[in-house]
Amino acid sequence: MAFPIITADQRLAEKRGIKGCILGPSGIGKTSLLWTVEADKTLFFDLEAGDLAVEGWTGDAIRPRTWQECRDFAVFIGGPNPALRDEQPYSQAHYDAVCEKFGDPISLDKYDTVFIDSITVAGRLCLQWCKGQPQAFSERSGKPDTRGAYGLHGQEMIAWLTHLQHTRNKNIWFVGILDEKIDDFNRKVFAPQIDGSKTALELPGIVDQVITLAEIQSDDGQRYRAFINHTLNPYGYPAKDRSGRLDVIEEPHLGRLMTKIHGPVTPASDRLSFARPAPIETQTNTEARSSASMQPRDTAHPEHKGAQ
Incomplete structure (x- = not known):
């Protein structure tokens, strides 16, 4: 058996799905983004039972x-994870049992995008x-153990998200509510x-x-919805663009956003900057240097000042 190296040509020819999270306040129009994707190629993972906003949408x-x-x-x-034991979720045994229950997974081939509403x-x-698992109860007293429940919750959620992340040939979008809070230093955090x-x-x-779906105010005072995509943004919203193809602000159209992400990639030399930013000349610094240059210079050694 040859060493399983994936060549550059093979890797570049692979179909890649986008894995992303869209966050925003309640009522901003996150679920309505379904109207901007191809209905016949999108599977709606409806957890909220809040599909009134997409009444009439023709997707599954x-x-x-x-x-x-x-x-x-x-x-x-996402298929089975070969690294897991049979008794673990997402293992080959789990996958086989689910296929026996749901049928042939080839029925999912027609979907390019899975829209999960919501991760909340x-x-x-x-x-x-x-809260009903053994880890959520104290071994000594048998009483509920909140820390144990939340510890298991973190493990379960990360395993679920990671498994869906490894679904290479599909776009997976997690939708969630974004909370705005004030920290101990009276700063706005999300x-x-x-x-x-x-x-x-x-x-x-x-x-x-x-991606944060937010309401932005333009210079003329008008408010509009937009996708915020870069970590370094002037609004402080959580954002990240691993593709390197998006602008800081994009129109709130998920279909066109995915098309842009799947578009031709800009060469790394053009989109990545490794240079240190040039210092900004401020008026305060200029005045300070000017004032210093006008002061008389005393070149005598401090120890000899009294002797002169």
Whole structure:
């Protein structure tokens, strides 16, 4: 058996799916983004039962009601993980059992995009399931152990997200609510609304794109919705663009956004900068240097001043 090297030509010819998270406040229009994608090639992972905003949308949907169903759909969509033991979720045994339950996974081939609405509700279902597991109870007293439940919750959510992230040939979009808070220093901060802290902290490192759907005010005072895509943005919103193809602000159209991400890549030498930014000449610095140059210079050694 030859060493399994994937050549550059093979890697570049692979079909790549986009894995991303779209965050935004309630009512900003996250679910309505379904109107901007191809309905016949999109599977709506409806966890919120909030599809009133897309009434009349002609795409297919699934409606998990339990965490076990979320795990089953994840392994059905993403396939088995060969690194796991048979008794673990997302293993070959789990995949075989789900295929026997749901049928041939070839039925998913027609979908290019899976739209999961929302990761906020997925976290709630996961926590509810975790509270009933042995890890959520103290071995000594048998009483509920909140720390154990949240520890298991973090492990379960990260495993679920990571498994879907490895679905190479499909676009996977997680939609979630973005909370706005004020920290101890009276600064405005933003964080995904997900039970527990582990998932919110590790989510940006798992997915390729972190996008905030926000309301922006233009210079003339008009307000409009937009995608914020870069980590360094003037609004402080959580964002990340691993593709290197997006501008800081893009129109809130998910279909055209994916087309742009899948478009021709700009050479690394043109889109990456390794130089240190030039210092900015400010008026204060200029005045300070000018004032210093006007001061008389005393070249005598400090120890000899009194002797002169």
